[in-house]
Amino acid sequence: MKTHASPSRTKAHQNSPAPVEVESTNSSRLGSPAENTTFLSQSPAVNTPFLLRNTHYDDTAKLGTFSVINIIIGKTIGVGIFSVPSSIFFNVGSVGMAFVVWILGAVISFCGLAVYLDLGTALPKSGGEKVYLERIFRRPRFLAPCVLMSYVVLLGFSTPNCIVLGEYFMYALGLEANRWNVRSLAVLAVTAACVIHARSPALGLRLINLLGVIKMLIIATIIASGLASIPLRIGETASEVAFYKRNFSSIFSGTTSQPYALASALLKALYCFRGYNTANQVLSEVRRPVRTLSVAAPSALLIVSAAYILVNVAYFCAVERSDFASSGLIVGGHFFTNVFGNIIGSRLLPLLVILSAFGSIAATSFAQARVNQEFAKDDLLPFSSFWASSRPYGTPAAALFLHWVVSVAVIIVPPPGQIYEFLVELGGYPVSVISVFVAGGLLYLQNEPTEQWSSPKPAKKVVVLLFLVSNFTLLVLPWIRPKGGYGAEGRFPYYAYPAAGLGVLAAGAAYWVWLANIKGWWENVEASIIGSALAGEEIAMRDWKRKVKSSATETRDCT
Numbered sequence: 001m002k003t004h005a006s007p008s009r010t011k012a013h014q015n016s017p018a019p020v021e022v023e024s025t026n027s028s029r030l031g032s033p034a035e036n037t038t039f040l041s042q043s044p045a046v047n048t049p050f051l052l053r054n055t056h057y058d059d060t061a062k063l064g065t066f067s068v069i070n071i072i073i074g075k076t077i078g079v080g081i082f083s084v085p086s087s088i089f090f091n092v093g094s095v096g097m098a099f100v101v102w103i104l105g106a107v108i109s110f111c112g113l114a115v116y117l118d119l120g121t122a123l124p125k126s127g128g129e130k131v132y133l134e135r136i137f138r139r140p141r142f143l144a145p146c147v148l149m150s151y152v153v154l155l156g157f158s159t160p161n162c163i164v165l166g167e168y169f170m171y172a173l174g175l176e177a178n179r180w181n182v183r184s185l186a187v188l189a190v191t192a193a194c195v196i197h198a199r200s201p202a203l204g205l206r207l208i209n210l211l212g213v214i215k216m217l218i219i220a221t222i223i224a225s226g227l228a229s230i231p232l233r234i235g236e237t238a239s240e241v242a243f244y245k246r247n248f249s250s251i252f253s254g255t256t257s258q259p260y261a262l263a264s265a266l267l268k269a270l271y272c273f274r275g276y277n278t279a280n281q282v283l284s285e286v287r288r289p290v291r292t293l294s295v296a297a298p299s300a301l302l303i304v305s306a307a308y309i310l311v312n313v314a315y316f317c318a319v320e321r322s323d324f325a326s327s328g329l330i331v332g333g334h335f336f337t338n339v340f341g342n343i344i345g346s347r348l349l350p351l352l353v354i355l356s357a358f359g360s361i362a363a364t365s366f367a368q369a370r371v372n373q374e375f376a377k378d379d380l381l382p383f384s385s386f387w388a389s390s391r392p393y394g395t396p397a398a399a400l401f402l403h404w405v406v407s408v409a410v411i412i413v414p415p416p417g418q419i420y421e422f423l424v425e426l427g428g429y430p431v432s433v434i435s436v437f438v439a440g441g442l443l444y445l446q447n448e449p450t451e452q453w454s455s456p457k458p459a460k461k462v463v464v465l466l467f468l469v470s471n472f473t474l475l476v477l478p479w480i481r482p483k484g485g486y487g488a489e490g491r492f493p494y495y496a497y498p499a500a501g502l503g504v505l506a507a508g509a510a511y512w513v514w515l516a517n518i519k520g521w522w523e524n525v526e527a528s529i530i531g532s533a534l535a536g537e538e539i540a541m542r543d544w545k546r547k548v549k550s551s552a553t554e555t556r557d558c559t
Contacts, residue, residue, distance in 0.1 A: 062287040065296045067205060068279050070212030071363050072300035075275030077215055078360025079164035080424075081311055082332035082353050084268050087421055090325045091265035095316055096251035101262075102312060104470075105269030106305040109276050111467035113301055114459035115439055116277045120293050122455035126284035127374040128277060129434055136441030142380070143512050144437075149375045150508025151430045155501075156368045157407040158193070158361045160423050162186030165357035171333045172350040186411045193362045194404045197369065198397035204366060211359030218352045219307045222332070225339050226314020247316040247324075260494055263477030267428040268421070270474075272308065274431065276301045281367045290456050365403055372399035380515075422492055429478070429501030432471040439468035 063071065089098045119132045130152075133144040166182035166189075175181070197204040256262065279297055283289045315324065315331065318338045324331060336349040373396045376387035387398050410423070442464055445453040478498040 063282070063285055064287055065292050067209060068286060068292055068296035069300045070209045071282070071366065072275055072278050072297060073215065073304060074208050074212045074359045074363030075278040075367060076273060076300070076304045077219065077307065077356065078161045079353065079357040080272035081308055082356070083164050083420065084272055084424065085312055085315055086324055086331040088265045088268050091256070091261045093254040093256040094252050095247055095321070097255045099309070099312065101265045101269050102308055104266060105273050106308070108270060108467065108470045109273040109301060109305070111463045111470070112435060113276050113297055114463045115442055115467055116280050117294060117297060117457040118442060118455045118459040120280040120283060121290045121457045122453070124283045124289035126282050126370050128281040128371060129438055130371065130374055132438055132441065136445065143509065145375070145378065145380055146512035146515065147505050147508035148434065149380055150504050150511065151434065152371055152375070153402065154406060154504050155427050155430060156371070156403070157410050158190050158364045158403070159186070159407050159410040160420055160427070161357050161360045161364065162189045162407065162411060163420050165189050165354055165361070168333065168350045168353045168357065172347055172354070174347065183411050187408050189358055189361055190365070190404060190407045193358065193365045194400045196362070197365055198395050198400050199393055201395050204362060208359060208362050208366065211355055211362065214352070215356045215359050218356055219311060222335065223310045223314050226317045226335070229318050229339050247321055258482045259477045259480045260482040263474055264425060267474060268424055271424045271428045273304065275363070278363065278367050281371050285370070294457055365400060368403045369396040369399040372402050422497060425497040426500050429498050430505055432474045433501070433505060435471040436468055436475065439464050439471070443468070
């Protein structure tokens with residue numbers, strides 16, 4: 001096997017490697033495992049900290065705890081909480097079951113967070129699931145990364161947030177939303193976010209932080225105004241029972257018994273929680289990644305979970321059930337109108353939702369570009385040297401362009417009509433597939449002595465098992481035929497989104513088969529991985545010597 005990197009790979013890697021601050025050395029997928037194992041075991045070479053390839057560009061731009069919390073909140077609290085609650089209530093049929101779904105979503109997400117803390121603190125580098133699946137599965141070579149890549153590249157779009165931004169923009173203007181005005185605004189939004197991150201990453205991070213704060217102020221406004229609306233209705237007569245009294249009486253009345261509808265509702269809730277592992281995708285750009293991730297991720301998810309539950313309480317305090325079920329994507333707009341009146345509620349306050357949506361688009365673009373670049377650096381993408389490049393601005397501009405192309409295609413290509421809910425379900429199903437393999441792989445690492453697995457933040461096995469079982473259940477339930485044979489929205493066959501989700505993952509497997517038949521591809525990929533590691537080792541050693549020399553100079557000056 002060749003031991004040198006291919007020219008295109010070496011050239012791409014020269015643009016980006018920089019030393020990463022190492023807090024855990026149980027790190028890389030490199031090594032020489034026995035041929036008869038399905039999993040990647042460790043060797044002394046695996047534990048060298050210099051094999052933690054980094055993708056940041058300027059050490060001063062590394063993310064601190066506050067920035068990481070804002071990135072997680074920015075990715076997690078997008079527009080889902082302003083659009084998904086109506087669909088969840090429509091699916092489950094009752095207020096009580098809607099709250100059960102949101103609580104289950106929070107519990108499953110905290111179990112998932114424990115899994116990602118275990119893996120992320122043991123392997124503190126950018127890439128997220130890509131890094132973890134590479135560490136776990138060795139045979140067939142590169143199959144797991146290719147399957148994951150198909151999901152990340154094809155379904156890691158910002159489209160749902162962009163579409164809701166367009167819907168709320170038209171709602172705020174009082175104009176009728178149609179196919180092209182909404183989608184034109186959606187394209188404009190994702191274009192602006194990608195251009196900002198490509199040209200000025202520092203500005204992009206400040207924007208994420210600012211919009212993260214604004215987003216939490218919006219959530220606080222909804223919660224406070226919703227709860228404050230209760231005493232305004234206390235004086236109503238018995239024949240004019242307030243919304244909140246009707247909504248919170250017999251709260252489980254009307255609950256559906258259809259497994260498909262319950263699974264669809266839970267997938268939508270989990271979609272709203274999906275950003276809790278965003279920091280794992282950009283760990284190479286985080287200062288003191290182990291410590292920062294251990295503090296920022298649980299803090300952000302706790303804030304998000306509390307916000308979601310309280311926002312739903314506020315919604316049901318101000319929006320009647322029938323209106324709530326039919327509100328669709330603009331349930332937040334109906335809430336604002338009911339509480340603040342037509343002028344402020346339906347014209348001004350929806351602009352805050354637009355800012356929240358753009359914050360989520362910015363956070364998604366920031367994280368997605370770095371994951372795309374990781375795949376390119378391993379020569380897995382077509383034209384990898386282009387996508388891996390950091391030129392011309394010293395940022396992952398090419399990887400951002402890839403994210404933009406996919407997002408814009410999904411915005412423009414689908415036929416007329418509401419596509420938001422289908423995209424949410426489509427994006428959620430492969431996540432459950434990947435979660436099953438990630439959780440199952442972690443259980444293997446924890447229980448196989450030859451792996452010598454250790455993590456600064458180990459997850460309890462019962463928590464990992466709960467995460468695995470809950471996601472496996474979500475893979476099975478959507479295949480149970482509901483009454484009528486169509487999804488809850490009645491537009492697509494019930495099997496449409498699970499079949500499409502599996503189709504995307506199967507496309508990654510087919511792509512792997514095609515790559516496997518290209519002469520010399522295995523050697524080029526392995527050479528690029530080794531070349532990247534050696535380049536990172538050289539630069540890290542040079543940086544370490546510089547710091548030691550600087551420290552010695554300061555010590556002499558003090559004495």
